[in-house]
Amino acid sequence: MRENTIERGSGVALWRQIADRIRLGIADGSLAVDGKLLPETRLAAMFGANRHTVRSAIAALEQEGVVQAKQGRGTFIRRTRRISYALGSRTRFSSNLEGQAKEVLSTLLKADTIKADASFAEVLGISLGAPLIRLDILGQADGQSVSCATHWFDGERFKDFESHYAQTRSITATLRHYGISDYVRRQTSVTARHAEGEVLSQLGLAPGAIVLVAKAINETPDSIAFQLSETLFPADRVELTVNRYPK
């Protein structure tokens, strides 16, 4: 659908660019023939690179669990489709992935209380330095990490949020405990960057992988913002969708 060129000598290693391209080529089927990747020599010719370089790319993909090479037989594809995550007014993690994965799991990675800085305070309508609850939650679908989210809540309004969350393992249920029976997403903004730091291991990504970054504001039906969040999605495993009629 787009170009064939690979850019050399500048920041991103050839093998990594090729790995990205192969991952895409597997997804849209252009580089795969019945469950098998095209041979290394073919790929090398297509990308205008040395076979060794292609091998490095394949080794990285093997590390990620995308493919598995077998001597004398070829390189077999292990995982293919991308999960769709819908961005809408009623965005909820687990219900969002229903039908796409058999098993959907949320794990609390970290919970603590920090002080609100200016930008948080303004959006949430609290004072500068007021307590702010921060939760880090890992989302998995069928044993594969698909998201890593940080959520922020007003620490005074939601006292002991962590303990309620620990019991229910659901943000929606915990909010209900505080009298919020319904909420909607005021805004989501999306951008992308390289994954870095601890999220690499949390999401099981190879260094240099790209993550989608979705920042969201949730509000009650009377338009009071009560939650901010920043969620990272591995760009090769997840696509975000915006549909005509948000449920």
Place this chain on the structure above:
Amino acid sequence: MRENTIERGSGVALWRQIADRIRLGIADGSLAVDGKLLPETRLAAMFGANRHTVRSAIAALEQEGVVQAKQGRGTFIRRTRRISYALGSRTRFSSNLEGQAKEVLSTLLKADTIKADASFAEVLGISLGAPLIRLDILGQADGQSVSCATHWFDGERFKDFESHYAQTRSITATLRHYGISDYVRRQTSVTARHAEGEVLSQLGLAPGAIVLVAKAINETPDSIAFQLSETLFPADRVELTVNRYPK
């Protein structure tokens, strides 16, 4: 807001990772003090890297036009905020950027007719191999490239689309000529990857830059899909937003 770590030996050169981080740091203000970037030694300490490496990163950003280093004075920031592009039912390029840029420009890069493959044919309800009009359009705001879109239309329904577009320079106006006075976006899916090939020069990006990829389906009010598009946005210049009430 997130980690400080930089990953070495991993496909993406340190200087490029640092350049990406500095670009972000400029956008959110965390690495800039009144129009100036923090000194190289400070940055080197923050990233746990050598000053030479930070200098390489800054040189790349200078090449991109993001900053300008002046001997003895510091490194000055030339461009800063990210443009917000709203994804909604009524997504139109130029009206979308109103208020964010003084000058919004669309340039036709290429127009041709190809044959529909299976996936295009199915969504557009045309037959396999039927003519498909393809337009490549560059979007600029205040002299800066912000998007590079490929649009596909049914070649039989929209005969001579290119020439009408050339006159009006507007897809909305051209569609009106074919009796489509209104249309909405059925779906947008978003993912991200490294920019590659000719879009690098079209968008004025450094190799290795990340682009958001938005694939969209537009339909008439009676739910007939008539247009597919794939738009690339430089992730460091644009954020995509989804709002509560799509206009």
Place this chain on the structure above:
DNA sequence: ATCCATTTGTCCGTATGTATG
């Protein structure tokens, strides 16, 4: 059972890019 083409795996050496001090 043997040969052959295909395909991945391993080893050598060399040149250039990246990162540090």
Place this chain on the structure above:
DNA sequence: TCATACATACGGACAAATGGA
């Protein structure tokens, strides 16, 4: 600017495994 260490990329040669003729 220099020196050093390691990562990246290339080229060639050959070994090892596979499956079909």
